[in-house]
Amino acid sequence: MPLxxxxxxxxLPATKVGSWTNRIGEFQKQTNFFDHILSPTENPDSTFIFCQKRDLNPIQKLSGNRSEKVGTDYFLELLKLGAGKNPLKILVVxxxxxxxxxxxxxxxxxxxxxxxxxxHGHQLGAPPxxxxxxxxxxxxxxxxxxxxLEVNYQFTPEVFVIGNGVVGDGFKPISQEEKNERRKEFGWTNDDIVITWLANARPVKGLHLFKKVVANLLEKYSNLKVLSxxxxxxxxLNSSNWVQVGQVSNSDLPKYLQLGDAYFFTSVWQEGFGLSLAEAVKCGNIPITSPLGGITEVLSEVxxxxxxxxxxxxxxxxNAFEEYLNLRNSPEFISQEFDFGSWQSYDKWEQRFLNALKS
Structure with missing residues (x-):
């Protein structure tokens, strides 16, 4: 039997805020599929084995086979695990x-x-x-x-499109009544419009642009509130209309996203998926987003x-926010229903992932 x-x-297992690390942790918890997980784990045992990438000195960085040197400890561990001559099925994430x-x-x-x-990115440069x-x-x-396929003149591996999945039953909309009640904790009223934003501050996530967008919108809409x-x-960011939450755990994230009416996804790079976008939509936010990378496919059913x-x-x-205001007051918007629970769910992702691993 292969290992x-x-x-x-x-x-792994993840102890900090993350995206795919939480999902892999949940997958291992539910399926116990991987016999061994090699990572710079903080809690090594027989399953979670400590390995980390090596730092290279200046001479090594200039020499050939840099990746082999960086991954030496991982490969040595694979040699140990394969010493019994059992074939290995190795997934590099x-x-x-x-x-x-x-x-x-x-x-x-x-x-x-x-x-x-x-x-986990969009296009993949794949040297033969x-x-x-x-x-x-x-x-x-x-x-x-x-x-x-477009950017590589040949690409030979078998391919599976497995998507992504949101981990946690808390990612779901709440009623307008509950939303209004919870907004009072921030001093907001029932007439306020709340926009949410979720990411780190890397330039590709567009926080620098979002600040300017909000400054423009606050000149027009005094009832606009921002939760980042x-x-x-x-x-x-010293406006009384803007609340900065900082980093929160995956389990606490829904209670903030559920307060939003619209979610700004100001990404300015080719997104592989945009997991935070899916999390915000599952919590009831209307997405205002760039269409870069795989985003249009992710939102195709929304x-x-x-x-x-x-x-x-x-x-x-x-202008997109103005479009949102027109949308939220339309009969079509009010009458539209959507199955937030099954869309981009962890369970569906798990089945696709297992199929890809086992096929």
Whole structure:
């Protein structure tokens, strides 16, 4: 019987706020599928084995085979696990250097060993000297897979489009009555319109643009309130209409997203999926978003969404909010129903993931 092994450059099980790390933790908890998980774990045991990427000195950085050196400890552990001659089924999660380190020495592992890669970005640059040695690649969207075919002159692995899944039963809408009651904790009224934003402060997430959008909107709408989550406190956000929550745990996240009416997803890069976008929609927010990367596929079933085709232009986001105001007052919006529970659910993702691993 093959040994199922997962390789991660991030610590597992997850102890910090994360996205796929929480999902993998839940998957292992529910299925116990992986015999061993190699990562810089904080709690090593027979299943969770401590491995971490090596730092390179300046000379090593200039030499060839950098990825092999970076992933040395992971590969040495794989050699130990394969010493019994059982074939290995190895899944590398979203780390190209570790994938390369294993692929280039794959022939040293037991006969029948298979190597899989879970890609969490949009398009994937796939040099043949690595990816001809990879058996399967898992994509988040069909759009990401098709884009990968466009940018690579050859791409040989078997492919599965497995998407994403929101972990936690708390990601669901609440009634307007409960929403109004909980908003009182922030001093907000029933007439206020609340927009939410969730990400870290990396430039590609567009917080610098969102600040300018909000400044424009507050000049027009005194009843506008802003709830931003996930980023470090910004000293220039001193408006009484803006609440900065900071980082919160996955279990606490729904109680903030559920307060929102609309969610601004100001991403200005090719998103692989946009998990926070799915979390916000499941909590009842209407998404106002760029259409970059796989976003349009992720939202294809959502009845109401507003796309900003030119996400680097502040005025276009302001106009999109005006479009949202017209939408929320329309009979179509009021009568529309949507199954938030099953959409982008963890359970559906788990079945796709298991199928990809076992096929």
């Amino acid at each position: 199922n092994i997962l390789i991660s450059s991030l610590p 979203d780390d190209r250097s570790l994938l390369e380190a294993i692929a280039l020495r794959k022939e040293e592992l037991p006969k029948g060993t298979e190597l899989y890669y879970s890609h 000297h690595i990816f001809d040695l990879v058996d399967k690649v898992f994509f988040l969207t069909e759009l990401g897979y098709q884009k990968t 989550i996930g980023h470090k406190p910004q000293s220039d 009845p109401h969404k507003i796309y900003v085709q030119r996400p680097n232009i502040v005025e276009d986001w302001v």
